[in-house]
Amino acid sequence: MTGVELDRRLRVDPDSGIPLWVQLRTQLEYIIATGELAPGVRLPAVRVLAQRLSVAVDTVRQAYDGLAQSGFAETRHGVGTRVTLPARSATPGNDSWDLRQSAKVDTALLGLLADGVTPAIAGRAVQQRLAMLRLGLRVSFVGVRASVERYAATLSERLPDGVGAIKALDIEEFRRAGVDDVTHVISLVFHIREVEERLAEQPVRVLPLTSELDAEVFDRIRRLGAADRLVLIARPATRQSYEALIQERHPGISAMEFVPDDDDDSLRAALPHATAVLHTSAATPLVRRAAPRAELIELRHAPSERSLTQVLSTLRADWDLMIRLQQSTLT
Structure with missing residues:
Protein backbone atom coordinates (compact mmCIF):
# COMPACT_ATOMS: atom_id res chain seq x y z
CA MET A 1 0.00 0.00 0.00
CA THR A 84 5.58 -3.62 13.48
CA LEU A 85 3.38 -6.37 14.89
CA PRO A 86 2.69 -6.75 18.63
CA ALA A 87 5.65 -8.54 20.12
CA ARG A 88 5.99 -10.40 23.36
CA SER A 89 5.69 -8.04 26.28
CA ALA A 90 8.46 -7.43 28.78
CA THR A 91 6.66 -9.34 31.50
CA PRO A 92 9.03 -10.42 34.31
CA GLY A 93 10.06 -14.01 33.73
CA ASN A 94 8.99 -13.94 30.09
CA ASP A 95 12.56 -13.59 28.80
CA SER A 96 13.04 -17.35 29.11
CA TRP A 97 10.33 -18.19 26.61
CA ASP A 98 9.72 -16.43 23.32
CA LEU A 99 9.42 -17.47 19.69
CA ARG A 100 13.04 -16.75 18.78
CA GLN A 101 14.35 -18.74 21.71
CA SER A 102 11.90 -21.54 20.95
CA ALA A 103 13.41 -21.78 17.47
CA LYS A 104 16.90 -21.96 18.96
CA VAL A 105 15.75 -24.66 21.38
CA ASP A 106 14.30 -26.65 18.48
CA THR A 107 17.64 -26.51 16.63
CA ALA A 108 19.58 -27.45 19.75
CA LEU A 109 17.26 -30.36 20.52
CA LEU A 110 17.52 -31.79 17.02
CA GLY A 111 21.31 -31.55 17.19
CA LEU A 112 21.42 -33.25 20.58
CA LEU A 113 19.19 -36.08 19.43
CA ALA A 114 21.33 -36.57 16.33
CA ASP A 115 24.42 -36.80 18.55
CA GLY A 116 22.78 -39.34 20.84
CA VAL A 117 22.60 -36.99 23.84
CA THR A 118 19.80 -37.70 26.31
CA PRO A 119 17.25 -34.87 26.31
CA ALA A 120 17.24 -34.87 30.13
CA ILE A 121 20.62 -33.14 30.21
CA ALA A 122 19.80 -30.49 27.63
CA GLY A 123 19.16 -27.73 30.20
CA ARG A 124 16.27 -25.76 31.60
CA ALA A 125 15.11 -24.22 28.31
CA VAL A 126 15.07 -27.57 26.53
CA GLN A 127 13.36 -29.20 29.51
CA GLN A 128 10.63 -26.63 29.28
CA ARG A 129 10.28 -27.29 25.57
CA LEU A 130 10.22 -31.02 26.15
CA ALA A 131 7.43 -30.68 28.69
CA MET A 132 5.34 -28.99 26.04
CA LEU A 133 6.19 -31.40 23.25
CA ARG A 134 5.44 -34.49 25.35
CA LEU A 135 1.84 -33.36 25.59
CA GLY A 136 1.46 -33.69 21.85
CA LEU A 137 -0.05 -30.84 19.87
CA ARG A 138 -2.91 -29.38 21.88
CA VAL A 139 -3.95 -26.19 20.18
CA SER A 140 -6.55 -23.56 21.11
CA PHE A 141 -7.74 -20.52 19.18
CA VAL A 142 -8.67 -17.58 21.40
CA GLY A 143 -11.04 -15.01 19.92
CA VAL A 144 -14.41 -13.28 20.17
CA ARG A 145 -17.44 -15.50 20.59
CA ALA A 146 -19.04 -14.53 17.27
CA SER A 147 -16.20 -15.90 15.13
CA VAL A 148 -13.96 -18.11 17.28
CA GLU A 149 -15.60 -21.38 16.15
CA ARG A 150 -15.20 -20.45 12.50
CA TYR A 151 -11.50 -19.61 12.86
CA ALA A 152 -10.83 -22.81 14.80
CA ALA A 153 -12.57 -24.88 12.12
CA THR A 154 -10.68 -23.18 9.28
CA LEU A 155 -7.34 -23.87 10.94
CA SER A 156 -8.28 -27.45 11.88
CA GLU A 157 -9.02 -28.34 8.26
CA ARG A 158 -5.39 -27.79 7.31
CA LEU A 159 -3.60 -29.39 10.24
CA PRO A 160 -1.25 -32.35 9.70
CA ASP A 161 -2.83 -35.81 9.87
CA GLY A 162 -2.92 -37.09 13.42
CA VAL A 163 -3.25 -33.70 15.06
CA GLY A 164 -6.53 -33.21 16.90
CA ALA A 165 -8.92 -30.39 16.06
CA ILE A 166 -8.18 -26.92 17.38
CA LYS A 167 -10.31 -26.00 20.37
CA ALA A 168 -12.25 -22.74 20.19
CA LEU A 169 -12.03 -20.57 23.31
CA ASP A 170 -14.03 -17.37 23.82
CA ILE A 171 -11.71 -14.58 24.89
CA GLU A 172 -14.02 -13.61 27.76
CA GLU A 173 -13.71 -17.13 29.17
CA PHE A 174 -9.96 -16.97 28.60
CA ARG A 175 -9.78 -13.70 30.57
CA ARG A 176 -11.60 -15.30 33.49
CA ALA A 177 -9.87 -18.66 33.67
CA GLY A 178 -6.92 -18.72 31.26
CA VAL A 179 -6.23 -22.05 29.59
CA ASP A 180 -4.55 -25.24 30.78
CA ASP A 181 -3.27 -28.40 29.14
CA VAL A 182 -2.36 -26.73 25.84
CA THR A 183 0.87 -26.45 23.89
CA HIS A 184 -0.08 -23.74 21.39
CA VAL A 185 -2.49 -20.81 21.44
CA ILE A 186 -3.41 -18.95 18.25
CA SER A 187 -5.04 -15.52 18.35
CA LEU A 188 -5.61 -12.53 16.08
CA VAL A 189 -3.00 -9.80 16.45
CA PHE A 190 -5.58 -7.52 18.10
CA HIS A 191 -5.47 -9.78 21.19
CA ILE A 192 -1.95 -11.18 20.97
CA ARG A 193 -0.30 -9.06 23.66
CA GLU A 194 -3.08 -9.76 26.14
CA VAL A 195 -2.87 -13.50 25.41
CA GLU A 196 0.91 -13.59 25.79
CA GLU A 197 0.85 -11.69 29.08
CA ARG A 198 -1.76 -14.08 30.46
CA LEU A 199 0.35 -17.10 29.49
CA ALA A 200 3.77 -15.64 30.31
CA GLU A 201 4.56 -18.23 32.98
CA GLN A 202 3.34 -21.24 31.00
CA PRO A 203 5.39 -23.21 28.44
CA VAL A 204 2.94 -22.38 25.66
CA ARG A 205 3.80 -21.18 22.17
CA VAL A 206 1.60 -18.21 21.20
CA LEU A 207 1.08 -17.67 17.47
CA PRO A 208 -0.34 -14.44 15.99
CA LEU A 209 -2.75 -14.56 13.06
CA THR A 210 -3.73 -11.68 10.77
CA SER A 211 -7.09 -11.57 8.99
CA GLU A 212 -8.88 -9.87 6.10
CA LEU A 213 -12.45 -9.45 4.91
CA ASP A 214 -13.69 -12.52 3.07
CA ALA A 215 -13.80 -12.04 -0.73
CA GLU A 216 -17.43 -13.23 -0.76
CA VAL A 217 -18.40 -10.10 1.18
CA PHE A 218 -17.27 -7.86 -1.66
CA ASP A 219 -18.96 -10.09 -4.25
CA ARG A 220 -22.29 -9.65 -2.50
CA ILE A 221 -21.84 -5.91 -2.01
CA ARG A 222 -21.07 -5.51 -5.72
CA ARG A 223 -24.52 -6.83 -6.58
CA LEU A 224 -26.36 -4.16 -4.58
CA GLY A 225 -28.27 -1.54 -6.57
CA ALA A 226 -28.43 2.23 -6.30
CA ALA A 227 -32.00 2.02 -4.98
CA ASP A 228 -31.05 -0.20 -2.06
CA ARG A 229 -31.12 1.39 1.37
CA LEU A 230 -27.90 0.29 3.05
CA VAL A 231 -27.18 0.17 6.76
CA LEU A 232 -23.71 -0.43 8.19
CA ILE A 233 -23.53 -1.87 11.71
CA ALA A 234 -20.16 -1.90 13.47
CA ARG A 235 -18.27 -0.56 16.43
CA PRO A 236 -17.91 3.25 16.19
CA ALA A 237 -14.13 2.95 16.40
CA THR A 238 -14.00 0.77 13.26
CA ARG A 239 -16.65 2.60 11.24
CA GLN A 240 -14.22 4.61 9.12
CA SER A 241 -12.10 1.53 8.39
CA TYR A 242 -15.07 -0.44 7.05
CA GLU A 243 -16.50 2.49 5.09
CA ALA A 244 -13.15 3.32 3.48
CA LEU A 245 -12.42 -0.30 2.58
CA ILE A 246 -15.87 -0.89 1.06
CA GLN A 247 -15.85 2.37 -0.89
CA GLU A 248 -12.32 1.70 -2.12
CA ARG A 249 -13.41 -1.62 -3.60
CA HIS A 250 -16.80 -0.28 -4.83
CA PRO A 251 -16.58 3.50 -5.45
CA GLY A 252 -20.13 3.69 -6.78
CA ILE A 253 -21.84 2.18 -3.75
CA SER A 254 -24.80 4.06 -2.30
CA ALA A 255 -24.40 6.05 0.89
CA MET A 256 -24.62 3.84 3.97
CA GLU A 257 -26.48 4.74 7.13
CA PHE A 258 -24.34 3.90 10.17
CA VAL A 259 -25.70 2.40 13.39
CA PRO A 260 -23.44 1.43 16.34
CA ASP A 261 -23.62 -2.29 17.11
CA ASP A 262 -24.25 -1.59 20.80
CA ASP A 263 -27.21 0.78 20.32
CA ASP A 264 -30.21 -1.55 20.40
CA ASP A 265 -32.82 1.21 20.11
CA SER A 266 -31.24 2.73 16.99
CA LEU A 267 -30.86 -0.72 15.48
CA ARG A 268 -34.50 -1.56 15.95
CA ALA A 269 -35.51 1.78 14.42
CA ALA A 270 -33.24 1.60 11.36
CA LEU A 271 -33.27 -2.05 10.37
CA PRO A 272 -36.94 -2.62 9.43
CA HIS A 273 -36.56 -0.09 6.60
CA ALA A 274 -33.23 -1.40 5.26
CA THR A 275 -32.97 -3.45 2.09
CA ALA A 276 -29.39 -4.55 2.83
CA VAL A 277 -27.53 -4.65 6.15
CA LEU A 278 -23.74 -4.87 6.38
CA HIS A 279 -22.94 -5.99 9.91
CA THR A 280 -20.22 -7.36 12.15
CA SER A 281 -20.36 -10.95 13.39
CA ALA A 282 -21.13 -9.80 16.93
CA ALA A 283 -24.34 -8.11 15.77
CA THR A 284 -25.65 -11.15 13.87
CA PRO A 285 -28.31 -12.37 16.38
CA LEU A 286 -29.96 -8.95 16.78
CA VAL A 287 -29.81 -8.19 13.05
CA ARG A 288 -31.56 -11.45 12.19
CA ARG A 289 -34.40 -10.60 14.56
CA ALA A 290 -34.75 -6.92 13.63
CA ALA A 291 -34.35 -7.13 9.84
CA PRO A 292 -35.92 -10.40 8.69
CA ARG A 293 -36.67 -9.11 5.16
CA ALA A 294 -33.37 -7.37 4.44
CA GLU A 295 -30.38 -8.93 2.73
CA LEU A 296 -27.89 -9.57 5.51
CA ILE A 297 -24.20 -9.32 4.64
CA GLU A 298 -21.99 -10.33 7.54
CA LEU A 299 -18.60 -8.58 7.48
CA ARG A 300 -16.83 -11.86 7.96
CA HIS A 301 -13.08 -11.97 8.31
CA ALA A 302 -10.91 -14.89 7.28
CA PRO A 303 -7.25 -15.65 7.98
CA SER A 304 -4.91 -14.01 5.49
CA GLU A 305 -3.24 -16.74 3.46
CA ARG A 306 0.29 -15.61 4.23
CA SER A 307 -0.31 -15.51 7.98
CA LEU A 308 -2.20 -18.82 7.91
CA THR A 309 0.71 -20.47 6.10
CA GLN A 310 3.15 -19.23 8.73
CA VAL A 311 1.03 -20.53 11.61
CA LEU A 312 0.50 -23.93 9.98
CA SER A 313 4.21 -24.18 9.16
CA THR A 314 5.06 -23.70 12.83
CA LEU A 315 2.53 -26.31 13.91
CA ARG A 316 3.82 -28.84 11.37
CA ALA A 317 7.42 -28.24 12.46
CA ASP A 318 6.49 -28.79 16.10
CA TRP A 319 4.51 -31.88 15.18
CA ASP A 320 7.49 -33.35 13.33
CA LEU A 321 9.78 -32.52 16.23
CA MET A 322 7.37 -34.15 18.68
CA ILE A 323 7.31 -37.36 16.61
CA ARG A 324 11.11 -37.45 16.45
CA LEU A 325 11.29 -36.90 20.20
CA GLN A 326 8.90 -39.76 20.88
CA GLN A 327 10.82 -42.05 18.54
CA SER A 328 14.07 -41.14 20.26
CA THR A 329 12.57 -41.89 23.68
CA LEU A 330 11.41 -45.32 22.55
CA THR A 331 14.76 -46.40 21.11
Whole structure:
Protein backbone atom coordinates (compact mmCIF):
# COMPACT_ATOMS: atom_id res chain seq x y z
CA MET A 1 0.00 0.00 0.00
CA THR A 2 1.47 3.37 -1.05
CA GLY A 3 1.26 6.62 0.89
CA VAL A 4 -1.45 7.90 -1.46
CA GLU A 5 -3.50 4.70 -1.03
CA LEU A 6 -3.13 4.98 2.74
CA ASP A 7 -4.41 8.57 2.63
CA ARG A 8 -7.52 7.41 0.81
CA ARG A 9 -8.22 4.79 3.46
CA LEU A 10 -7.86 7.11 6.44
CA ARG A 11 -10.82 9.24 7.40
CA VAL A 12 -11.64 11.22 10.50
CA ASP A 13 -15.02 12.55 11.54
CA PRO A 14 -14.92 15.50 13.97
CA ASP A 15 -18.65 15.07 14.70
CA SER A 16 -18.50 11.41 15.74
CA GLY A 17 -17.79 12.09 19.43
CA ILE A 18 -14.65 9.92 19.25
CA PRO A 19 -11.31 11.76 19.59
CA LEU A 20 -9.67 12.21 16.20
CA TRP A 21 -6.43 10.57 17.29
CA VAL A 22 -8.37 7.49 18.49
CA GLN A 23 -10.15 7.26 15.13
CA LEU A 24 -6.83 7.49 13.30
CA ARG A 25 -5.04 5.00 15.54
CA THR A 26 -7.89 2.48 15.28
CA GLN A 27 -7.93 2.65 11.49
CA LEU A 28 -4.16 2.21 11.29
CA GLU A 29 -4.29 -0.76 13.69
CA TYR A 30 -6.94 -2.40 11.51
CA ILE A 31 -4.93 -1.84 8.31
CA ILE A 32 -1.78 -3.26 9.93
CA ALA A 33 -3.59 -6.17 11.59
CA THR A 34 -5.13 -7.25 8.29
CA GLY A 35 -1.73 -7.29 6.60
CA GLU A 36 -2.31 -4.35 4.23
CA LEU A 37 0.70 -2.60 5.75
CA ALA A 38 3.52 -5.07 6.26
CA PRO A 39 6.06 -4.91 9.10
CA GLY A 40 8.90 -2.57 8.20
CA VAL A 41 6.82 -0.21 6.04
CA ARG A 42 7.45 3.42 6.93
CA LEU A 43 4.38 5.48 7.84
CA PRO A 44 4.06 9.06 6.54
CA ALA A 45 5.83 11.71 8.58
CA VAL A 46 3.65 13.26 11.29
CA ARG A 47 3.45 16.69 9.68
CA VAL A 48 2.88 15.25 6.21
CA LEU A 49 -0.04 13.06 7.31
CA ALA A 50 -1.51 15.88 9.42
CA GLN A 51 -1.51 18.14 6.36
CA ARG A 52 -3.05 15.48 4.12
CA LEU A 53 -5.87 14.76 6.59
CA SER A 54 -6.33 18.43 7.61
CA VAL A 55 -5.82 17.64 11.30
CA ALA A 56 -3.47 18.95 13.97
CA VAL A 57 0.07 17.61 14.15
CA ASP A 58 -0.58 16.51 17.75
CA THR A 59 -3.51 14.38 16.52
CA VAL A 60 -1.22 12.31 14.30
CA ARG A 61 1.52 12.24 16.94
CA GLN A 62 -0.93 10.88 19.54
CA ALA A 63 -2.16 8.24 17.06
CA TYR A 64 1.41 7.13 16.35
CA ASP A 65 2.20 7.04 20.07
CA GLY A 66 -0.88 4.85 20.57
CA LEU A 67 0.30 2.52 17.81
CA ALA A 68 3.68 2.23 19.51
CA GLN A 69 2.10 1.45 22.88
CA SER A 70 -0.01 -1.35 21.38
CA GLY A 71 2.99 -2.76 19.50
CA PHE A 72 1.86 -1.87 15.97
CA ALA A 73 4.64 0.64 15.25
CA GLU A 74 7.95 1.95 16.49
CA THR A 75 9.40 5.43 16.12
CA ARG A 76 13.12 6.13 15.94
CA HIS A 77 14.73 9.54 15.81
CA GLY A 78 15.97 10.29 12.34
CA VAL A 79 14.29 7.22 10.87
CA GLY A 80 10.58 7.87 11.39
CA THR A 81 7.71 5.55 12.33
CA ARG A 82 7.69 2.03 10.93
CA VAL A 83 5.05 -0.71 11.10
CA THR A 84 5.58 -3.62 13.48
CA LEU A 85 3.38 -6.37 14.89
CA PRO A 86 2.69 -6.75 18.63
CA ALA A 87 5.65 -8.54 20.12
CA ARG A 88 5.99 -10.40 23.36
CA SER A 89 5.69 -8.04 26.28
CA ALA A 90 8.46 -7.43 28.78
CA THR A 91 6.66 -9.34 31.50
CA PRO A 92 9.03 -10.42 34.31
CA GLY A 93 10.06 -14.01 33.73
CA ASN A 94 8.99 -13.94 30.09
CA ASP A 95 12.56 -13.59 28.80
CA SER A 96 13.04 -17.35 29.11
CA TRP A 97 10.33 -18.19 26.61
CA ASP A 98 9.72 -16.43 23.32
CA LEU A 99 9.42 -17.47 19.69
CA ARG A 100 13.04 -16.75 18.78
CA GLN A 101 14.35 -18.74 21.71
CA SER A 102 11.90 -21.54 20.95
CA ALA A 103 13.41 -21.78 17.47
CA LYS A 104 16.90 -21.96 18.96
CA VAL A 105 15.75 -24.66 21.38
CA ASP A 106 14.30 -26.65 18.48
CA THR A 107 17.64 -26.51 16.63
CA ALA A 108 19.58 -27.45 19.75
CA LEU A 109 17.26 -30.36 20.52
CA LEU A 110 17.52 -31.79 17.02
CA GLY A 111 21.31 -31.55 17.19
CA LEU A 112 21.42 -33.25 20.58
CA LEU A 113 19.19 -36.08 19.43
CA ALA A 114 21.33 -36.57 16.33
CA ASP A 115 24.42 -36.80 18.55
CA GLY A 116 22.78 -39.34 20.84
CA VAL A 117 22.60 -36.99 23.84
CA THR A 118 19.80 -37.70 26.31
CA PRO A 119 17.25 -34.87 26.31
CA ALA A 120 17.24 -34.87 30.13
CA ILE A 121 20.62 -33.14 30.21
CA ALA A 122 19.80 -30.49 27.63
CA GLY A 123 19.16 -27.73 30.20
CA ARG A 124 16.27 -25.76 31.60
CA ALA A 125 15.11 -24.22 28.31
CA VAL A 126 15.07 -27.57 26.53
CA GLN A 127 13.36 -29.20 29.51
CA GLN A 128 10.63 -26.63 29.28
CA ARG A 129 10.28 -27.29 25.57
CA LEU A 130 10.22 -31.02 26.15
CA ALA A 131 7.43 -30.68 28.69
CA MET A 132 5.34 -28.99 26.04
CA LEU A 133 6.19 -31.40 23.25
CA ARG A 134 5.44 -34.49 25.35
CA LEU A 135 1.84 -33.36 25.59
CA GLY A 136 1.46 -33.69 21.85
CA LEU A 137 -0.05 -30.84 19.87
CA ARG A 138 -2.91 -29.38 21.88
CA VAL A 139 -3.95 -26.19 20.18
CA SER A 140 -6.55 -23.56 21.11
CA PHE A 141 -7.74 -20.52 19.18
CA VAL A 142 -8.67 -17.58 21.40
CA GLY A 143 -11.04 -15.01 19.92
CA VAL A 144 -14.41 -13.28 20.17
CA ARG A 145 -17.44 -15.50 20.59
CA ALA A 146 -19.04 -14.53 17.27
CA SER A 147 -16.20 -15.90 15.13
CA VAL A 148 -13.96 -18.11 17.28
CA GLU A 149 -15.60 -21.38 16.15
CA ARG A 150 -15.20 -20.45 12.50
CA TYR A 151 -11.50 -19.61 12.86
CA ALA A 152 -10.83 -22.81 14.80
CA ALA A 153 -12.57 -24.88 12.12
CA THR A 154 -10.68 -23.18 9.28
CA LEU A 155 -7.34 -23.87 10.94
CA SER A 156 -8.28 -27.45 11.88
CA GLU A 157 -9.02 -28.34 8.26
CA ARG A 158 -5.39 -27.79 7.31
CA LEU A 159 -3.60 -29.39 10.24
CA PRO A 160 -1.25 -32.35 9.70
CA ASP A 161 -2.83 -35.81 9.87
CA GLY A 162 -2.92 -37.09 13.42
CA VAL A 163 -3.25 -33.70 15.06
CA GLY A 164 -6.53 -33.21 16.90
CA ALA A 165 -8.92 -30.39 16.06
CA ILE A 166 -8.18 -26.92 17.38
CA LYS A 167 -10.31 -26.00 20.37
CA ALA A 168 -12.25 -22.74 20.19
CA LEU A 169 -12.03 -20.57 23.31
CA ASP A 170 -14.03 -17.37 23.82
CA ILE A 171 -11.71 -14.58 24.89
CA GLU A 172 -14.02 -13.61 27.76
CA GLU A 173 -13.71 -17.13 29.17
CA PHE A 174 -9.96 -16.97 28.60
CA ARG A 175 -9.78 -13.70 30.57
CA ARG A 176 -11.60 -15.30 33.49
CA ALA A 177 -9.87 -18.66 33.67
CA GLY A 178 -6.92 -18.72 31.26
CA VAL A 179 -6.23 -22.05 29.59
CA ASP A 180 -4.55 -25.24 30.78
CA ASP A 181 -3.27 -28.40 29.14
CA VAL A 182 -2.36 -26.73 25.84
CA THR A 183 0.87 -26.45 23.89
CA HIS A 184 -0.08 -23.74 21.39
CA VAL A 185 -2.49 -20.81 21.44
CA ILE A 186 -3.41 -18.95 18.25
CA SER A 187 -5.04 -15.52 18.35
CA LEU A 188 -5.61 -12.53 16.08
CA VAL A 189 -3.00 -9.80 16.45
CA PHE A 190 -5.58 -7.52 18.10
CA HIS A 191 -5.47 -9.78 21.19
CA ILE A 192 -1.95 -11.18 20.97
CA ARG A 193 -0.30 -9.06 23.66
CA GLU A 194 -3.08 -9.76 26.14
CA VAL A 195 -2.87 -13.50 25.41
CA GLU A 196 0.91 -13.59 25.79
CA GLU A 197 0.85 -11.69 29.08
CA ARG A 198 -1.76 -14.08 30.46
CA LEU A 199 0.35 -17.10 29.49
CA ALA A 200 3.77 -15.64 30.31
CA GLU A 201 4.56 -18.23 32.98
CA GLN A 202 3.34 -21.24 31.00
CA PRO A 203 5.39 -23.21 28.44
CA VAL A 204 2.94 -22.38 25.66
CA ARG A 205 3.80 -21.18 22.17
CA VAL A 206 1.60 -18.21 21.20
CA LEU A 207 1.08 -17.67 17.47
CA PRO A 208 -0.34 -14.44 15.99
CA LEU A 209 -2.75 -14.56 13.06
CA THR A 210 -3.73 -11.68 10.77
CA SER A 211 -7.09 -11.57 8.99
CA GLU A 212 -8.88 -9.87 6.10
CA LEU A 213 -12.45 -9.45 4.91
CA ASP A 214 -13.69 -12.52 3.07
CA ALA A 215 -13.80 -12.04 -0.73
CA GLU A 216 -17.43 -13.23 -0.76
CA VAL A 217 -18.40 -10.10 1.18
CA PHE A 218 -17.27 -7.86 -1.66
CA ASP A 219 -18.96 -10.09 -4.25
CA ARG A 220 -22.29 -9.65 -2.50
CA ILE A 221 -21.84 -5.91 -2.01
CA ARG A 222 -21.07 -5.51 -5.72
CA ARG A 223 -24.52 -6.83 -6.58
CA LEU A 224 -26.36 -4.16 -4.58
CA GLY A 225 -28.27 -1.54 -6.57
CA ALA A 226 -28.43 2.23 -6.30
CA ALA A 227 -32.00 2.02 -4.98
CA ASP A 228 -31.05 -0.20 -2.06
CA ARG A 229 -31.12 1.39 1.37
CA LEU A 230 -27.90 0.29 3.05
CA VAL A 231 -27.18 0.17 6.76
CA LEU A 232 -23.71 -0.43 8.19
CA ILE A 233 -23.53 -1.87 11.71
CA ALA A 234 -20.16 -1.90 13.47
CA ARG A 235 -18.27 -0.56 16.43
CA PRO A 236 -17.91 3.25 16.19
CA ALA A 237 -14.13 2.95 16.40
CA THR A 238 -14.00 0.77 13.26
CA ARG A 239 -16.65 2.60 11.24
CA GLN A 240 -14.22 4.61 9.12
CA SER A 241 -12.10 1.53 8.39
CA TYR A 242 -15.07 -0.44 7.05
CA GLU A 243 -16.50 2.49 5.09
CA ALA A 244 -13.15 3.32 3.48
CA LEU A 245 -12.42 -0.30 2.58
CA ILE A 246 -15.87 -0.89 1.06
CA GLN A 247 -15.85 2.37 -0.89
CA GLU A 248 -12.32 1.70 -2.12
CA ARG A 249 -13.41 -1.62 -3.60
CA HIS A 250 -16.80 -0.28 -4.83
CA PRO A 251 -16.58 3.50 -5.45
CA GLY A 252 -20.13 3.69 -6.78
CA ILE A 253 -21.84 2.18 -3.75
CA SER A 254 -24.80 4.06 -2.30
CA ALA A 255 -24.40 6.05 0.89
CA MET A 256 -24.62 3.84 3.97
CA GLU A 257 -26.48 4.74 7.13
CA PHE A 258 -24.34 3.90 10.17
CA VAL A 259 -25.70 2.40 13.39
CA PRO A 260 -23.44 1.43 16.34
CA ASP A 261 -23.62 -2.29 17.11
CA ASP A 262 -24.25 -1.59 20.80
CA ASP A 263 -27.21 0.78 20.32
CA ASP A 264 -30.21 -1.55 20.40
CA ASP A 265 -32.82 1.21 20.11
CA SER A 266 -31.24 2.73 16.99
CA LEU A 267 -30.86 -0.72 15.48
CA ARG A 268 -34.50 -1.56 15.95
CA ALA A 269 -35.51 1.78 14.42
CA ALA A 270 -33.24 1.60 11.36
CA LEU A 271 -33.27 -2.05 10.37
CA PRO A 272 -36.94 -2.62 9.43
CA HIS A 273 -36.56 -0.09 6.60
CA ALA A 274 -33.23 -1.40 5.26
CA THR A 275 -32.97 -3.45 2.09
CA ALA A 276 -29.39 -4.55 2.83
CA VAL A 277 -27.53 -4.65 6.15
CA LEU A 278 -23.74 -4.87 6.38
CA HIS A 279 -22.94 -5.99 9.91
CA THR A 280 -20.22 -7.36 12.15
CA SER A 281 -20.36 -10.95 13.39
CA ALA A 282 -21.13 -9.80 16.93
CA ALA A 283 -24.34 -8.11 15.77
CA THR A 284 -25.65 -11.15 13.87
CA PRO A 285 -28.31 -12.37 16.38
CA LEU A 286 -29.96 -8.95 16.78
CA VAL A 287 -29.81 -8.19 13.05
CA ARG A 288 -31.56 -11.45 12.19
CA ARG A 289 -34.40 -10.60 14.56
CA ALA A 290 -34.75 -6.92 13.63
CA ALA A 291 -34.35 -7.13 9.84
CA PRO A 292 -35.92 -10.40 8.69
CA ARG A 293 -36.67 -9.11 5.16
CA ALA A 294 -33.37 -7.37 4.44
CA GLU A 295 -30.38 -8.93 2.73
CA LEU A 296 -27.89 -9.57 5.51
CA ILE A 297 -24.20 -9.32 4.64
CA GLU A 298 -21.99 -10.33 7.54
CA LEU A 299 -18.60 -8.58 7.48
CA ARG A 300 -16.83 -11.86 7.96
CA HIS A 301 -13.08 -11.97 8.31
CA ALA A 302 -10.91 -14.89 7.28
CA PRO A 303 -7.25 -15.65 7.98
CA SER A 304 -4.91 -14.01 5.49
CA GLU A 305 -3.24 -16.74 3.46
CA ARG A 306 0.29 -15.61 4.23
CA SER A 307 -0.31 -15.51 7.98
CA LEU A 308 -2.20 -18.82 7.91
CA THR A 309 0.71 -20.47 6.10
CA GLN A 310 3.15 -19.23 8.73
CA VAL A 311 1.03 -20.53 11.61
CA LEU A 312 0.50 -23.93 9.98
CA SER A 313 4.21 -24.18 9.16
CA THR A 314 5.06 -23.70 12.83
CA LEU A 315 2.53 -26.31 13.91
CA ARG A 316 3.82 -28.84 11.37
CA ALA A 317 7.42 -28.24 12.46
CA ASP A 318 6.49 -28.79 16.10
CA TRP A 319 4.51 -31.88 15.18
CA ASP A 320 7.49 -33.35 13.33
CA LEU A 321 9.78 -32.52 16.23
CA MET A 322 7.37 -34.15 18.68
CA ILE A 323 7.31 -37.36 16.61
CA ARG A 324 11.11 -37.45 16.45
CA LEU A 325 11.29 -36.90 20.20
CA GLN A 326 8.90 -39.76 20.88
CA GLN A 327 10.82 -42.05 18.54
CA SER A 328 14.07 -41.14 20.26
CA THR A 329 12.57 -41.89 23.68
CA LEU A 330 11.41 -45.32 22.55
CA THR A 331 14.76 -46.40 21.11
